[in-house]
Amino acid sequence: MRNYFEKRCHILARKCIGPFLCIGIQVAAAQTGPGVSDTEILIGQSCQLSGPLAALSSEVRQGASLYLKHVNETGGIRGRKIRIVALDDAYDPKKAAENTRKLIEEEKVLALFQYAGTPPAMAALPLVEENRVPFIAPFTGSDALRQKFSRYVFNIKAGYGTELEAMVRQLATVGITKVAAVYLNNPFGTGGLASVEKSAKAHGVSLMAQAPLEVDGSKMDLAVDKIAKAAPQAIIVVSAGKPSIDFVDAYLKAGHRSTFYMLSVISNSQLVQALGERARGIVVSQVVPSPWNQGVSVAREFQVLASAQGIKEYTFSQMEGFLSAKLLVEALRRAGSKPTRESLIHSLEAMKSVDLGGYPVELSPTQHSSGKFVDLLILGRNGKFTK
Known part of the structure; x- marks a missing residue:
């Protein structure tokens, strides 16, 4: 009976049958919003x-x-x-x-x-x-x-498009014009690949090859072989976490060499733990301040x-x-x-x-995405980042 009454009151309040009843129900709702209690x-x-x-x-x-x-x-x-x-x-x-x-x-x-x-x-x-x-x-x-x-x-x-634009612009600035891209085979990866293609065209950089990476790490040898055949000067890795590291590991173990550029959704700790000194020279874009920066x-x-x-x-x-x-x-x-x-x-x-x-x-009613900061850092000796 009580549940029926509560449901009925809710319906009446929404129909606003009687101003006094509407006000009473609205006050109760304001006091019991979702996810918030006294404690x-x-x-x-x-x-x-x-x-x-x-x-x-x-x-x-x-x-x-x-x-x-x-x-x-x-x-x-x-x-x-x-x-x-x-x-x-x-x-x-x-x-x-x-x-x-x-x-x-x-x-x-x-x-x-x-x-x-x-x-x-x-x-x-x-x-x-x-x-x-x-x-x-x-x-x-x-x-x-x-x-x-x-x-x-x-x-x-900053979004991935901004990070990838910074990578391609920097590559073009230092004279690297032949690059490849590997990307996670899902909306994250394909969206990032589209950003790479757009930036490469804008900066006169040739995208020599591209290959998908599976989240579970399968078909890794196919990705390695396809990219290696193009012999790119640099490889942009549009991926996150373990698949990114596994690609670099497999590429190097196969005897190939290149400069790897990675997005901010990669752990510097995981890179060093998995690759050791082989992580040296990897470029990682960052979108937040350095946790080591005392300034x-x-x-x-x-x-x-x-x-x-x-x-x-x-x-x-x-x-x-x-x-x-x-x-x-x-x-x-x-x-x-x-x-x-x-x-x-x-x-x-x-x-x-x-x-x-x-x-x-900087947020507002018409702007819900803040953050333009992107920094490109290189992993140096002992897994420490340098400019």
């Missing part, structure tokens, strides 16, 4: 807890966890602790969509945060739009999440919190997670004493000029 704020995440990209996803989550733990231990958001509900998608878009539906409908999270990878993020997008849920700082530079405006998606780093306040803050947790080995992926968490916290603090999905969206759109500690964020 905590629930945030949903679908990421790779297993599979070939799990190690990379782990670094990003570790960086975010560092900052969120600090915030929770120092009072949270107006006394509420932030709790991340993380579900494993193993880089499977179908599973990511299932996770998203569960997070929205069953867990009733306030927002979705730091989804890892282009296919999972794109699989979540229709549900994000349908349910009007803020989708904050996905760990992907996909241009598909930037070029078409969505009221619910917020990015704070940037967010890096100093990161180092202090990492040290307190016994973390001695730093990565750019950790730093990206850390910055994403700082954005989330800043948005929650601005979202009012009773945060709702709508107030969180408004707080993000009001970040017209926000400094996250030497990393500027």
Whole structure:
């Protein structure tokens, strides 16, 4: 009987039968928004807890966890602790969509945060739009999440197109005009390949060969053989995590040589662990400040919190997670004493000029993608980056 009455009241409120009844129901709804209680704020995440990209996803989550733990231990958001509900998608878009539906409908999270990878993020997008849920700082530079405006998606780093343009421009500047590209055989990789082709044409660089990489590492010998036959001066690797490293490893073991250019979604730690001194000379684009840079306040803050947790080995992926968490916290603090999905969206759109500690964020009602910073670094001796 009670459930019937509650459902009936909800229907009446929507039809606005009687102004007094409408007002009463609306006040109750404002007090019980999704994902927010008196003690905590629930945030949903679908990421790779297993599979070939799990190690990379782990670094990003570790960086975010560092900052969120600090915030929770120092009072949270107006006394509420932030709790991340993380579900494993193993880089499977179908599973990511299932996770998203569960997070929205069953867990009733306030927002979705730091989804890892282009296919999972794109699989979540229709549900994000349908349910009007803020989708904050996905760990992907996909241009598909930037070029078409969505009221619910917020990015704070440069996209893959910007990274790849920087690579091709630099290659052309130093006189390297014969390049090849390998790309992950999914929307992330094919989208990146299209950016490489566009930039190569604009800068007079010849794309000598291209080959797909499978997420599971199969058909690697075919990719190696196809690229090696073109004998490129440089190879642009449009991939993430383990498949990227496996290609370089296989290419070098087959006796071939080239200069490799990689996107920011690669772990410097994993590169050095897997390749050792063979990682020397690999160029990696970066879209966040260096975690070692004492001249940037967010890096100093990161180092202090990492040290307190016994973390001695730093990565750019950790730093990206850390910055994403700082954005989330800043948005929650601005979202009012009773945060709702709508107030969180408004707080993000009001970040017209926000400094996250030497990393500027510029968002507005018409601009939901911030971040233009791209730096190209070379792995030197002992796995250390140099300009």
